[in-house]
Amino acid sequence: MSVSATSPAPVSAFRRASTALSQWIDSDYCPDGADKMRAEPDKVDWVRVMPFVFLHAGCLAAFWVGVSPVAIGTALALYFVRMFAVTGVHHRYFSHKTYSTSRTGQFLLALFAGTTVQRGSLWWAYHHRHHHLHSDDPEDAHSPHVHGFWWSHIGWITSRRNFPTDYSKIKDLAKFPELVWLNRFDLVVPVLFALSLFGGGWLLELHAPALGTTRWQMLVWGFFISTTVLFHGTGCINSMAHLMGKRRFKTKDDSRNSALLAFITLGEGWHNNHHRYQSSTRNGFYWWEIDPTYYGLKILSYTGFIWGLKPVPQSVLDEGTRAEHVASVAAAQRAALVHPEFASLKKVVPAAAAFAVATAAAAQTTVPPKANSPAIHRDVTEETHNMAKKNLPAASAESP
Ligand SMILES: [Zn+2]
Numbered sequence: 001m002s003v004s005a006t007s008p009a010p011v012s013a014f015r016r017a018s019t020a021l022s023q024w025i026d027s028d029y030c031p032d033g034a035d036k037m038r039a040e041p042d043k044v045d046w047v048r049v050m051p052f053v054f055l056h057a058g059c060l061a062a063f064w065v066g067v068s069p070v071a072i073g074t075a076l077a078l079y080f081v082r083m084f085a086v087t088g089v090h091h092r093y094f095s096h097k098t099y100s101t102s103r104t105g106q107f108l109l110a111l112f113a114g115t116t117v118q119r120g121s122l123w124w125a126y127h128h129r130h131h132h133l134h135s136d137d138p139e140d141a142h143s144p145h146v147h148g149f150w151w152s153h154i155g156w157i158t159s160r161r162n163f164p165t166d167y168s169k170i171k172d173l174a175k176f177p178e179l180v181w182l183n184r185f186d187l188v189v190p191v192l193f194a195l196s197l198f199g200g201g202w203l204l205e206l207h208a209p210a211l212g213t214t215r216w217q218m219l220v221w222g223f224f225i226s227t228t229v230l231f232h233g234t235g236c237i238n239s240m241a242h243l244m245g246k247r248r249f250k251t252k253d254d255s256r257n258s259a260l261l262a263f264i265t266l267g268e269g270w271h272n273n274h275h276r277y278q279s280s281t282r283n284g285f286y287w288w289e290i291d292p293t294y295y296g297l298k299i300l301s302y303t304g305f306i307w308g309l310k311p312v313p314q315s316v317l318d319e320g321t322r323a324e325h326v327a328s329v330a331a332a333q334r335a336a337l338v339h340p341e342f343a344s345l346k347k348v349v350p351a352a353a354a355f356a357v358a359t360a361a362a363a364q365t366t367v368p369p370k371a372n373s374p375a376i377h378r379d380v381t382e383e384t385h386n387m388a389k390k391n392l393p394a395a396s397a398e399s400p
Protein backbone atom coordinates (compact mmCIF):
# COMPACT_ATOMS: atom_id res chain seq x y z
CA MET A 1 0.00 0.00 0.00
CA SER A 2 1.44 3.39 -0.96
CA VAL A 3 1.87 6.32 1.43
CA SER A 4 -0.42 8.52 -0.68
CA ALA A 5 -3.22 5.98 -0.29
CA THR A 6 -3.10 6.12 3.52
CA SER A 7 -2.24 9.79 4.13
CA PRO A 8 -4.94 12.39 3.57
CA ALA A 9 -4.11 14.71 0.69
CA PRO A 10 -3.87 18.40 1.59
CA VAL A 11 -7.08 20.24 0.82
CA SER A 12 -6.48 22.93 -1.79
CA ALA A 13 -7.84 26.44 -1.41
CA PHE A 14 -9.96 25.94 -4.53
CA ARG A 15 -11.47 22.76 -3.13
CA ARG A 16 -12.22 24.49 0.17
CA ALA A 17 -13.90 27.40 -1.62
CA SER A 18 -15.99 25.16 -3.88
CA THR A 19 -17.04 23.09 -0.86
CA ALA A 20 -18.03 26.26 0.99
CA LEU A 21 -20.04 27.47 -2.01
CA SER A 22 -21.87 24.14 -2.20
CA GLN A 23 -22.62 24.40 1.51
CA TRP A 24 -24.49 27.64 0.91
CA ILE A 25 -27.16 25.42 -0.62
CA ASP A 26 -26.55 22.06 1.08
CA SER A 27 -25.29 22.46 4.64
CA ASP A 28 -24.50 18.76 4.96
CA TYR A 29 -22.15 18.70 1.97
CA CYS A 30 -18.83 17.54 3.44
CA PRO A 31 -16.81 15.66 0.77
CA ASP A 32 -13.96 15.07 3.21
CA GLY A 33 -16.26 14.00 6.03
CA ALA A 34 -17.92 16.02 8.76
CA ASP A 35 -15.74 14.47 11.48
CA LYS A 36 -12.61 15.67 9.73
CA MET A 37 -14.02 19.17 9.42
CA ARG A 38 -14.97 19.24 13.10
CA ALA A 39 -11.43 18.18 14.03
CA GLU A 40 -9.87 21.22 12.32
CA PRO A 41 -8.58 24.13 14.40
CA ASP A 42 -10.79 27.20 14.66
CA LYS A 43 -10.54 29.36 11.57
CA VAL A 44 -12.97 31.72 9.83
CA ASP A 45 -14.25 30.32 6.50
CA TRP A 46 -14.73 33.57 4.59
CA VAL A 47 -16.39 31.99 1.56
CA ARG A 48 -18.86 30.04 3.68
CA VAL A 49 -19.85 33.08 5.75
CA MET A 50 -20.51 35.42 2.82
CA PRO A 51 -24.32 35.10 3.24
CA PHE A 52 -23.87 36.14 6.87
CA VAL A 53 -21.71 39.11 5.83
CA PHE A 54 -24.31 39.99 3.20
CA LEU A 55 -27.01 39.95 5.91
CA HIS A 56 -25.10 42.60 7.87
CA ALA A 57 -24.19 44.65 4.79
CA GLY A 58 -27.84 44.67 3.72
CA CYS A 59 -28.66 46.82 6.77
CA LEU A 60 -26.76 49.72 5.16
CA ALA A 61 -29.34 49.79 2.37
CA ALA A 62 -31.59 51.64 4.84
CA PHE A 63 -29.81 54.84 3.70
CA TRP A 64 -31.16 54.29 0.18
CA VAL A 65 -34.61 52.88 0.82
CA GLY A 66 -35.58 55.30 3.58
CA VAL A 67 -37.94 54.53 6.42
CA SER A 68 -41.64 54.52 7.30
CA PRO A 69 -43.65 53.75 10.46
CA VAL A 70 -44.85 50.45 8.98
CA ALA A 71 -41.28 49.39 8.16
CA ILE A 72 -40.04 50.15 11.68
CA GLY A 73 -43.07 48.49 13.28
CA THR A 74 -42.50 45.38 11.15
CA ALA A 75 -38.82 45.23 12.14
CA LEU A 76 -39.67 45.53 15.84
CA ALA A 77 -42.53 43.04 15.73
CA LEU A 78 -40.44 40.52 13.80
CA TYR A 79 -37.60 40.91 16.28
CA PHE A 80 -39.78 39.90 19.23
CA VAL A 81 -41.86 37.28 17.41
CA ARG A 82 -38.71 35.60 16.10
CA MET A 83 -36.90 35.94 19.43
CA PHE A 84 -39.78 33.86 20.75
CA ALA A 85 -38.96 31.33 18.01
CA VAL A 86 -35.29 31.29 19.03
CA THR A 87 -35.99 30.78 22.73
CA GLY A 88 -39.28 28.90 22.63
CA VAL A 89 -38.48 26.64 19.68
CA HIS A 90 -34.72 26.33 18.93
CA HIS A 91 -33.88 26.34 22.61
CA ARG A 92 -36.73 25.14 24.81
CA TYR A 93 -38.14 22.61 22.35
CA PHE A 94 -35.42 21.25 20.05
CA SER A 95 -32.45 21.65 22.38
CA HIS A 96 -34.06 20.61 25.65
CA LYS A 97 -37.49 19.12 24.83
CA THR A 98 -39.08 20.97 27.74
CA TYR A 99 -42.55 20.40 26.29
CA SER A 100 -44.26 18.12 23.78
CA THR A 101 -46.07 18.51 20.49
CA SER A 102 -47.19 16.34 17.57
CA ARG A 103 -44.92 15.45 14.65
CA THR A 104 -46.78 17.97 12.48
CA GLY A 105 -46.52 20.50 15.28
CA GLN A 106 -42.79 19.96 15.53
CA PHE A 107 -42.40 20.45 11.76
CA LEU A 108 -44.36 23.72 11.93
CA LEU A 109 -42.21 24.82 14.85
CA ALA A 110 -39.07 24.08 12.80
CA LEU A 111 -40.46 26.12 9.88
CA PHE A 112 -41.21 29.01 12.27
CA ALA A 113 -37.72 28.79 13.79
CA GLY A 114 -36.24 28.74 10.27
CA THR A 115 -37.36 32.37 9.81
CA THR A 116 -34.83 33.41 12.49
CA VAL A 117 -32.01 32.71 9.99
CA GLN A 118 -29.95 30.98 12.68
CA ARG A 119 -29.40 27.89 10.56
CA GLY A 120 -31.45 24.74 11.11
CA SER A 121 -33.04 23.72 14.40
CA LEU A 122 -30.96 20.53 14.48
CA TRP A 123 -27.69 22.44 14.02
CA TRP A 124 -28.83 24.81 16.75
CA ALA A 125 -29.79 21.97 19.11
CA TYR A 126 -26.56 20.02 18.50
CA HIS A 127 -24.35 23.00 19.30
CA HIS A 128 -26.43 24.03 22.28
CA ARG A 129 -26.36 20.57 23.84
CA HIS A 130 -22.60 20.57 23.26
CA HIS A 131 -22.42 23.89 25.15
CA HIS A 132 -24.20 22.40 28.16
CA LEU A 133 -21.90 19.37 28.13
CA HIS A 134 -18.72 21.47 28.01
CA SER A 135 -19.75 24.83 29.48
CA ASP A 136 -16.75 27.09 29.93
CA ASP A 137 -14.22 24.34 29.37
CA PRO A 138 -11.84 24.34 26.35
CA GLU A 139 -14.29 22.23 24.30
CA ASP A 140 -17.05 24.85 24.62
CA ALA A 141 -17.37 26.47 21.19
CA HIS A 142 -18.52 29.82 22.58
CA SER A 143 -17.22 30.37 26.07
CA PRO A 144 -16.10 33.98 26.64
CA HIS A 145 -13.74 32.70 29.33
CA VAL A 146 -11.97 30.37 26.90
CA HIS A 147 -12.24 32.20 23.57
CA GLY A 148 -12.89 35.83 24.51
CA PHE A 149 -15.93 38.04 24.04
CA TRP A 150 -16.04 38.53 20.27
CA TRP A 151 -15.33 34.92 19.38
CA SER A 152 -18.11 33.70 21.67
CA HIS A 153 -20.47 36.40 20.38
CA ILE A 154 -19.97 36.03 16.63
CA GLY A 155 -16.65 34.41 15.71
CA TRP A 156 -17.52 30.82 16.53
CA ILE A 157 -20.33 30.56 13.97
CA THR A 158 -17.93 31.64 11.20
CA SER A 159 -15.47 28.88 12.06
CA ARG A 160 -15.28 26.05 9.55
CA ARG A 161 -15.24 23.36 12.22
CA ASN A 162 -18.59 24.55 13.64
CA PHE A 163 -20.59 24.26 10.41
CA PRO A 164 -21.47 20.55 10.32
CA THR A 165 -24.29 19.14 12.42
CA ASP A 166 -23.31 15.98 14.29
CA TYR A 167 -26.52 13.97 13.84
CA SER A 168 -25.15 11.15 16.00
CA LYS A 169 -25.46 13.44 19.03
CA ILE A 170 -29.09 14.37 18.38
CA LYS A 171 -30.59 11.01 17.42
CA ASP A 172 -33.95 11.91 18.95
CA LEU A 173 -34.28 14.65 16.30
CA ALA A 174 -32.33 13.11 13.42
CA LYS A 175 -34.88 10.29 13.12
CA PHE A 176 -37.31 12.72 11.47
CA PRO A 177 -36.33 13.14 7.79
CA GLU A 178 -38.42 16.28 7.39
CA LEU A 179 -36.42 17.96 10.16
CA VAL A 180 -33.13 16.78 8.63
CA TRP A 181 -34.22 18.18 5.25
CA LEU A 182 -34.98 21.61 6.74
CA ASN A 183 -31.64 21.49 8.54
CA ARG A 184 -29.75 20.47 5.43
CA PHE A 185 -31.27 23.12 3.18
CA ASP A 186 -31.38 25.80 5.84
CA LEU A 187 -31.47 28.68 3.34
CA VAL A 188 -34.89 27.72 1.94
CA VAL A 189 -37.06 29.14 4.73
CA PRO A 190 -35.08 32.41 5.11
CA VAL A 191 -35.25 33.07 1.35
CA LEU A 192 -39.00 32.40 1.25
CA PHE A 193 -39.45 34.58 4.32
CA ALA A 194 -37.50 37.46 2.76
CA LEU A 195 -39.47 37.12 -0.49
CA SER A 196 -42.78 37.20 1.38
CA LEU A 197 -41.76 40.42 3.11
CA PHE A 198 -40.77 41.90 -0.23
CA GLY A 199 -44.12 40.79 -1.71
CA GLY A 200 -46.05 42.19 1.26
CA GLY A 201 -44.26 45.50 0.84
CA TRP A 202 -45.15 45.52 -2.84
CA LEU A 203 -48.82 45.05 -2.00
CA LEU A 204 -48.65 47.97 0.45
CA GLU A 205 -46.96 50.08 -2.19
CA LEU A 206 -49.74 49.34 -4.66
CA HIS A 207 -52.81 49.36 -2.43
CA ALA A 208 -51.87 51.68 0.45
CA PRO A 209 -49.46 54.27 -0.99
CA ALA A 210 -50.42 56.74 1.75
CA LEU A 211 -48.39 54.65 4.20
CA GLY A 212 -45.20 55.57 2.39
CA THR A 213 -43.95 52.00 2.72
CA THR A 214 -42.10 50.39 -0.18
CA ARG A 215 -41.21 46.79 -1.01
CA TRP A 216 -37.53 47.59 -0.52
CA GLN A 217 -38.18 49.07 2.93
CA MET A 218 -39.99 45.91 4.00
CA LEU A 219 -37.08 43.81 2.78
CA VAL A 220 -34.38 45.95 4.39
CA TRP A 221 -36.11 46.74 7.70
CA GLY A 222 -38.24 43.61 8.07
CA PHE A 223 -35.56 41.14 7.00
CA PHE A 224 -32.01 42.51 7.01
CA ILE A 225 -32.11 44.87 9.99
CA SER A 226 -34.52 42.88 12.15
CA THR A 227 -32.63 39.62 11.51
CA THR A 228 -29.22 41.15 12.18
CA VAL A 229 -30.38 42.66 15.48
CA LEU A 230 -32.04 39.35 16.33
CA PHE A 231 -28.75 37.56 15.77
CA HIS A 232 -26.85 39.92 18.07
CA GLY A 233 -29.60 39.76 20.72
CA THR A 234 -29.28 35.98 20.70
CA GLY A 235 -25.47 36.18 20.61
CA CYS A 236 -25.53 38.18 23.85
CA ILE A 237 -26.45 34.98 25.66
CA ASN A 238 -23.34 33.24 24.37
CA SER A 239 -21.03 36.17 25.03
CA MET A 240 -22.50 37.98 28.03
CA ALA A 241 -24.65 35.53 30.00
CA HIS A 242 -21.44 33.93 31.28
CA LEU A 243 -19.94 37.31 32.22
CA MET A 244 -22.70 39.69 33.35
CA GLY A 245 -25.18 39.22 36.20
CA LYS A 246 -25.51 37.24 39.40
CA ARG A 247 -24.87 33.61 40.15
CA ARG A 248 -27.61 32.18 42.33
CA PHE A 249 -26.61 28.56 41.79
CA LYS A 250 -23.04 27.35 42.12
CA THR A 251 -22.96 25.56 38.76
CA LYS A 252 -19.68 24.20 37.39
CA ASP A 253 -19.66 26.94 34.71
CA ASP A 254 -19.84 30.72 35.07
CA SER A 255 -23.43 31.19 33.88
CA ARG A 256 -25.27 34.19 35.29
CA ASN A 257 -28.74 35.69 35.73
CA SER A 258 -29.34 39.11 34.21
CA ALA A 259 -32.67 40.96 34.04
CA LEU A 260 -31.34 43.12 31.18
CA LEU A 261 -30.41 40.08 29.08
CA ALA A 262 -33.76 38.51 29.98
CA PHE A 263 -35.51 41.59 28.58
CA ILE A 264 -33.53 41.50 25.32
CA THR A 265 -34.07 37.78 24.87
CA LEU A 266 -37.57 37.28 26.26
CA GLY A 267 -36.40 35.33 29.30
CA GLU A 268 -33.15 33.68 28.28
CA GLY A 269 -31.19 36.02 30.54
CA TRP A 270 -31.97 33.79 33.54
CA HIS A 271 -29.10 31.71 32.29
CA ASN A 272 -27.70 30.58 35.63
CA ASN A 273 -31.13 29.19 36.53
CA HIS A 274 -31.17 27.41 33.19
CA HIS A 275 -27.71 25.90 33.64
CA ARG A 276 -28.81 24.61 37.05
CA TYR A 277 -31.94 22.94 35.67
CA GLN A 278 -32.24 22.70 31.88
CA SER A 279 -35.36 20.56 31.59
CA SER A 280 -37.80 23.17 32.82
CA THR A 281 -39.90 25.13 30.31
CA ARG A 282 -39.37 28.28 32.33
CA ASN A 283 -36.02 29.98 32.81
CA GLY A 284 -37.36 32.60 35.23
CA PHE A 285 -37.78 30.33 38.25
CA TYR A 286 -39.61 32.82 40.50
CA TRP A 287 -42.57 35.10 39.74
CA TRP A 288 -40.39 38.22 39.71
CA GLU A 289 -38.07 36.80 37.07
CA ILE A 290 -39.90 37.92 33.94
CA ASP A 291 -39.91 35.17 31.30
CA PRO A 292 -42.12 36.17 28.32
CA THR A 293 -41.18 33.03 26.37
CA TYR A 294 -42.64 30.88 29.10
CA TYR A 295 -45.82 32.97 29.23
CA GLY A 296 -46.18 32.58 25.45
CA LEU A 297 -45.67 28.82 25.61
CA LYS A 298 -48.14 28.58 28.49
CA ILE A 299 -50.77 30.40 26.41
CA LEU A 300 -49.96 28.17 23.43
CA SER A 301 -50.50 25.10 25.62
CA TYR A 302 -54.13 26.18 26.19
CA THR A 303 -54.75 25.70 22.45
CA GLY A 304 -53.61 22.07 22.54
CA PHE A 305 -50.84 22.72 19.99
CA ILE A 306 -48.21 21.95 22.65
CA TRP A 307 -48.51 20.22 26.00
CA GLY A 308 -46.58 18.71 28.89
CA LEU A 309 -44.69 21.86 29.90
CA LYS A 310 -42.11 20.78 32.47
CA PRO A 311 -42.01 22.61 35.81
CA VAL A 312 -39.06 23.51 38.01
CA PRO A 313 -38.79 20.89 40.80
CA GLN A 314 -39.56 22.19 44.30
CA SER A 315 -36.15 20.97 45.49
CA VAL A 316 -34.42 23.27 42.96
CA LEU A 317 -36.63 26.21 43.97
CA ASP A 318 -35.79 25.57 47.65
CA GLU A 319 -32.11 25.34 46.80
CA GLY A 320 -32.35 28.71 45.06
CA THR A 321 -34.13 30.30 48.05
CA ARG A 322 -31.45 29.02 50.43
CA ALA A 323 -28.70 30.24 48.12
CA GLU A 324 -30.31 33.71 47.99
CA HIS A 325 -30.44 33.83 51.81
CA VAL A 326 -26.79 32.80 52.17
CA ALA A 327 -25.80 35.37 49.52
CA SER A 328 -27.73 38.15 51.36
CA VAL A 329 -26.01 37.38 54.66
CA ALA A 330 -22.61 37.25 52.98
CA ALA A 331 -23.30 40.57 51.22
CA ALA A 332 -24.25 42.21 54.54
CA GLN A 333 -21.07 40.92 56.16
CA ARG A 334 -18.98 42.13 53.24
CA ALA A 335 -20.62 45.55 53.41
CA ALA A 336 -19.74 45.80 57.12
CA LEU A 337 -16.13 44.96 56.34
CA VAL A 338 -15.79 47.24 53.32
CA HIS A 339 -17.74 50.11 54.95
CA PRO A 340 -16.87 50.05 58.69
CA GLU A 341 -19.24 52.97 59.29
CA PHE A 342 -22.10 50.54 58.70
CA ALA A 343 -20.79 48.46 61.61
CA SER A 344 -20.52 51.50 63.87
CA LEU A 345 -24.07 52.46 62.95
CA LYS A 346 -25.20 49.28 64.69
CA LYS A 347 -23.92 50.85 67.95
CA VAL A 348 -24.75 54.48 67.16
CA VAL A 349 -28.38 53.94 66.20
CA PRO A 350 -29.50 52.10 69.39
CA ALA A 351 -27.53 54.55 71.53
CA ALA A 352 -29.16 57.52 69.80
CA ALA A 353 -32.58 55.95 70.25
CA ALA A 354 -31.95 55.36 73.96
CA PHE A 355 -30.73 58.93 74.32
CA ALA A 356 -33.88 60.28 72.65
CA VAL A 357 -36.17 58.23 74.91
CA ALA A 358 -34.27 59.27 78.01
CA THR A 359 -34.42 62.95 77.00
CA ALA A 360 -38.16 62.80 76.43
CA ALA A 361 -38.75 61.07 79.74
CA ALA A 362 -36.54 63.59 81.53
CA ALA A 363 -38.47 66.47 79.97
CA GLN A 364 -41.71 65.05 81.33
CA THR A 365 -40.40 64.58 84.87
CA THR A 366 -38.40 67.79 85.29
CA VAL A 367 -41.17 70.05 83.99
CA PRO A 368 -44.32 69.19 86.02
CA PRO A 369 -47.58 70.78 84.96
CA LYS A 370 -48.56 73.86 86.98
CA ALA A 371 -52.13 74.06 88.24
CA ASN A 372 -52.22 77.83 88.17
CA SER A 373 -50.84 78.12 84.70
CA PRO A 374 -53.14 79.69 82.15
CA ALA A 375 -51.66 77.60 79.39
CA ILE A 376 -52.04 73.86 79.20
CA HIS A 377 -49.79 73.44 76.17
CA ARG A 378 -46.71 75.11 77.59
CA ASP A 379 -43.67 73.72 75.84
CA VAL A 380 -40.16 73.01 77.00
CA THR A 381 -38.80 76.32 75.66
CA GLU A 382 -41.36 78.27 77.67
CA GLU A 383 -40.58 76.33 80.85
CA THR A 384 -36.86 76.84 80.37
CA HIS A 385 -37.46 80.55 80.02
CA ASN A 386 -39.46 80.62 83.27
CA MET A 387 -36.80 78.66 85.12
CA ALA A 388 -34.15 81.11 83.93
CA LYS A 389 -36.20 83.99 85.27
CA LYS A 390 -36.52 82.23 88.70
CA ASN A 391 -32.75 81.74 88.90
CA LEU A 392 -32.01 85.33 87.77
CA PRO A 393 -31.31 86.83 91.31
CA ALA A 394 -28.89 84.07 92.23
CA ALA A 395 -27.16 84.46 88.91
CA SER A 396 -26.97 88.26 89.43
CA ALA A 397 -25.49 87.78 92.89
CA GLU A 398 -22.59 85.88 91.40
CA SER A 399 -21.95 88.64 88.93
CA PRO A 400 -19.26 91.12 89.68
ZN1 LIG B 1 -24.52 28.92 28.84
Ligand SMILES: [Zn+2]
Nearest residue numbers: 095128274278
Ligand atom coordinates in the same frame (compact mmCIF):
# COMPACT_ATOMS: atom_id res chain seq x y z
ZN1 LIG C 1 -29.92 25.44 27.14
